[in-house]
Amino acid sequence: MTLASLNLVAALPEIWLLCATSAILLIDLFIKDERRDITYALSMVTLLGAAFLTVNGFAWTPRVAFSGMFVADAMSDVLKLGMYGAVGLMLAYSRSYAADRGMYRGELFTLSLFALLGMMVMASSTNLLTLYVGLELLSLSLYALVALPRDSQPATEAAMKYFVLGALASGMLLYGMSMVYGATGSLDIHTIAAKVADGSANHTLMVFGLVFIVTGIGFKLGNVPFHMWVPDVYQGSPTAVTLLIGSAPKLAAFAFVMRLLVQGMPGLMADWQGMLIVLAVLSIGVGNLVAIAQTNLKRMLAYSTISHMGFLLLGVLAGTVQGYSAAMFYAIVYAITAVAGFGVVLLMSRQGFEAERLADLKGLAKRSPWFAWMMLFVMFSMAGIPVFVGFFAKLAVIQAIVEAQLVWLAVVAVLFSLIGAFYYLRVVKLMFMDEPSDESPIAVKLDMRILLSVNCLAMLVLGLMPNRLLVLCYQSVGHSLGVM
């Protein structure tokens, strides 16, 4: 292996992140608890540095590294920028939350950054093994993050559930990958695609493997019927970790689906399209229906995530560049919205009080009108009401599936999102139309107010001017798939 075939420059953001995180891990050992802000600042610098390297190295043409096991292309670069943003916002929002709960320690930062590294590897892998390694790095960091409050029974339970089911899913995935390897004799997704295309791979064996791979993907995305862990983990985890699980990994999961199915097995599209239709319809249906019955805000958002992931799959299964870019747009928009939504929950929590029941939102418009308006933005964006950006995400996806001649699927999706609108409206109702049970306004520092305002206004501004992001998604997917 020569240095040229290594082409380390393409992986510079990952290398920087790995080195910087390892350094933070060491430095943090020498920092006293009351000076933890140094770790916080270092983490932010790390993220900024990674963002700089990604932007600086950005090019439309894919850059291959590690002898074809790793690729930095436009799609992965854009997704990585989204991940930095989500992780950065998560660390910022959770500062006082974590400090109040004894979680403001080095582990929170290093584990989050390692999770980020895992996601980045997932986004950039072109080899089944690197994909798997990225996924495991992400998952293991998240399991540990969920269990961060050691003495909390719900958190431990959530971590246990997450770990057991996650391990099962990883096993499924690995088994599927081994089938694919058996059929094609390669772990490289381009080789696999070529073998499927020229018919030298055993079709039955490939489809057999594909079933397990889709199962694994379903687990990781939280699609019905593999969604059982999602509500429990969302509810049991400390809200800061829920925010992380609910936002950036969805971007990575999208890239994961793209690499495995779209780039790796385009020849089997007829097979995986059918499977994804089942997953998508069930997710949108069950997610929206069950969310209505929830009384816990985090649990409700968990079911809402399930339905949103169904929508994301709709874009992928359309099987066109428009569809993929619609799904990518959906993932990015969802990440922005989820960060804002959990951000509100996070900032509303105080010492010894988790603002996670729906009833805690009662009369919020009287207590803290600003919070209520921000949450209203989030809810209407999630419900897909214009002019918020969530509408354009749904529009792009539905447009893609109508173009793929799946009008019935579009009708099913919009009818279930009508049901979904109900529980988002109920949140608005609680905030604006009910009397508060507790009159005290919520104290939040000015910098967090500004940050959350920017986050929420982004949903409105992107809704008024969605074109740039849409074009960016379209072009980056097109260039990454080599059709532009």
Place this chain on the structure above:
Amino acid sequence: MSEHLLSLAIWVPIVAGLFVLVTGGDQNAGWARKIALVGALLGFLVTIPLYTRFAPMHGGMQFEEMRPWIETFNINYHLGVDGLSMFFVILNAFTTLLVVIAGWEVIQNRVAQYMAAFLIMSGLINGAFAALDAMLFYVFFEAMLIPLYLIVGVWGGQNRVYAAIKLFLYTLMGSLLLLVAFIYLYFQTDRSFEIADFQRVALPLAVQGYLMVAFFFAFAVKVPMFPVHTWLPDAHVEAPTGGSMVLAAITLKLGAYGFLRFALPIAPDAAREWGWIIVVLSLIAIVYIGLVALVQTDMKKLVAYSSISHMGFVTLGFYMLVDGAPTTYGVEGALVQMISHGFVSAGMFFCIGVMYDRVHSRKIADYGGVANTMPKFAAFALLFAMANSGLPATSGFVGEFMVIIGAVKVNFWYAFLAATTLVFGASYTLWMYKRVIFGDVANENVAALKDVNAREFAVLAVLAVAVLGMGLYPQAFTEKMHASVDTLITHVKTSKLP
């Protein structure tokens, strides 16, 4: 200026609404009211040139504005009005001004948000009427629900939350199917969201049928037509007075406008094939809902049902086809009826609001002999009641009469059933009027009533002038819509089958 009139009509109220919102809590309520009044007045003034500069002989779009918005989907910020939509932009701005005045002292809780919600909604509704790009229309059509939901849910009566959610979900159900229909048409027209392209594209009958179903759900819910009308009485009863006024005067018209702009011209062959269903539903609305109105004990509910019955005339006028196209009388009558109903229902709801503010009851049984204590009010209420029952020389007469004339040409029994409204309408309205206004003073609440103050007098007087003016000189309206109606009828006549 002239080329940006529609943008001004949309954005002046919205920007004013944002300014009102900035005034913050109720300690600055005075400022909120003043800014809202100025904003609403400005918003109304910018719409007046739409009427005065409107070229009546021109059947196409006027005051057009075109700017790309979302190039990826070929969505344009394309505005324009013709004789079908121009009046509703003005009517909407006019109603918003009245609503701001009507809520002046009545609303004491979260004043800034109340005023801002109405102003922003006004701008969004103007956008829906003026949009010539289907997706732009959809965005305005849908976004309008957010302020409406808050208005009913925050400032409404006892059961406001139920009413607000019902209203939102009902209308959302319709409009989501509309979204799928628009996207389908987008691919049929080779990636264009222009309404004009939708109207041109040839479509097989079955497809037109599906589209008509989607349009029906979207717009029939808004109108509302029987049997998807049940949200309206709830919403009206629970909404604050201003909310009821805007609902009845404007948002219902948006549904009817949708039939005229989308359903009829995009699916004309489907209208020929299945239009009779809409006619039957309209006649049921006119007769059956008229009878339902008769037995109401709640004044607001009664007027709400009367609105449904009156809107039945509108959809009847659109879908009574002669030689495969609606009649000039039918469409113009329906349009006049829409405008007139905007004035009359706003007046009726305001009258009920005036009484409710004093007695805090909407029950007919709680009143009686109001004329003794509120003579000026009683006079105005009489005018609106007469207009609601379709008395000649009021605006209510013109539209109903034209639609009935149109119906006679189509089918005697249509005309006969439609004409029963003159009996039912008069019965429920005047009977309610008699029980509330005439007779001896019923109780000490009524005895303690004070007559209308200057603010209320102003609102009532303006509406009264509009009702009478339109009744005496309807040409002021019909002459401006004539060319556009002709264009529409010619368009609908030609088959769009491939």
